[in-house]
Amino acid sequence: MAKKSPAEKKAASPPVDEAIMLQMYRNVYATRQFELKCAELYRAGLIRGYLHPYLGQEAIAAGACAAIGDDGYIVSTHRGHGHCISKGAELKLMMAEIMGKATGYCGGRGGSMHISSKKDHNLGANGIVGGGIPIATGAGMGIKIKGTNQVAVSFFSDGASNNGVFAESLNLASVFNLPVIFMLENNHYAVSTRIECSAGDCNLAGRGAAYGIPGICVDGNDAVAVYLETLKAARRARNGEGPTLIEAKTYRHGGHHVNDPGLYMPRDELEAWKARDPIIVLRNQINNDKKIKAVEEKVDQEMDAALEFGKNSPNPSVEEFVASIED
């Protein structure tokens, strides 16, 4: 893809409050550091199960979550650490959960693929591709029934967009005019199958039209662009104008899973996307080294503390668990 200079990018984006830009930068950077640390811990055997890094996609979660406010609901995916962090989760409680500890968000019962954070209105990651799309739609329905002015964001991937519940949920949200934003993170790969091989039409945003809802395509490596489109969609939702489909184009910095080297991803394509790393794009837009450094230092401290907290936390009690199981 064509590389834009930072100046061009800045000129292309409408102005956004510096505080919001820095908040988004905090989340992009924190997600990056968190994922790199998790990969290290995974290789050291301190994290088990599956680990699907959000590396390269951080701008989408950061932009979308900044736009919907603290009371906005999200439903996340198996590649969900970025959503969780951007929605306000504490790194130490996340780290403890991913290490399977009793102090984690889910008491060590969920792990990476099922992490949720109720206080942040994060209804949780999901181990089933597409499984969360109807649930987010339902959060929108609940909002409508309760008459609150919230919105719900459904994060999912290009892979999930070929699942039946995607079509059903878009239709349902359209028919019932629900305050839902369908955030389709098109990272071009469903595990290892390219979108060109799995979609009859790669214009995924265009699928909104089939259900009578706007379908918008946005640069998923540009947190500001994602933020602005989500803001518009949230405004529509709150005005009773119903759901929006946003296709955010992005690219993973590695394979599907921490142990997948992603050799099927063409190197030149990967390098082109890496040159437009969400961190670099946002850093250039903020263009204030001092403030960026302050944000990074604070995150680095949080990461250190999170790691210590995770390592020092106890495992859940086997006895208590067994005793809690009903016959």
Next chain:
Amino acid sequence: MAELMYREALNQALFEEMRRDPLVFTMGEGIAERGGSYKVTVGLLEEFGPDRILDTPISEASFTGCGIGAALVGTRPVVEILFVDFTGLIMDQIINQAAKYEFMSGGQGKVPMVLRTQGGAGNGLAGQHSQSLEALFYHIPGLKVVMPATPYDAKGLLKASIRDDNPTIFIEHKLLYMTKGEVPEDDYIVPIGQADIKRAGNDITLVTYSYMTLKCLEAAEVLAKEGIGVEVIDLRTLTPLDKDTILESVEKTGRAIVVHEAVKRGGIGGDIASMIMEEAYDDLDGPVVRICGKNTTIPYNLELEKVCVPSTEDIIEGILEMV
């Protein structure tokens, strides 16, 4: 006390719970204007309006998931799936989402959703509209499974299910909708997890639920004339299972038959029979027997259909072989 049909009792439960709690709503196919295929939701649209009584597209997986999401944000959905056979379309949402949410979130969230559906043979609806699939749900930790047999229990258990904080699979039987029974007009609930001894007897225990309860009671009535005391336990709730009531009865009678319409292979009867033999072996005078549906797809032809599910005569015969 008024005599109501099973479907009217369910309808009354929905009216009462929706009046009591504005967060209760219901959605499904053809439930609003049409009032539901079996008239369970008649009149709700007029009183509660289209925001709380929703006609959905034919999109079972997504509107079931929609119920889960709505439950997670604090409402209490009653989702109707027209036929239990159609739950094949929603299994991810039930098995992987609803059943596991509370557990996997470490108790941060609950799914107070009722999934109402109906099953059973008897109307010549053939293989995809006549099944008894409760064992699929019984097998999954995290779900409650409720299958009332009488109008009284239907009303009380539906109200209890709506107030329960867990995902509850509430399975009605298509041959029960027109059956009648006394139903109090006042606000009562039947607690989930309590079986009911529908008829007391000292010679043999029948453990059953849903429509087969009626068949077992007919069999018990016939055998009473021959001096055989048949105790009929209507489980009402499959999960949680009221083991105490079953075991106390077996201790008294020493003989037990599990009767259900669902196919025998992999059915709940096998699990209950094993449970009785594990926990009350010394009380038994012989092996626990299962009288269940045959291991076949339900055929269309009524005469063929009839032989697939236990009849009153089958139950009488089974009892006579044991006492």
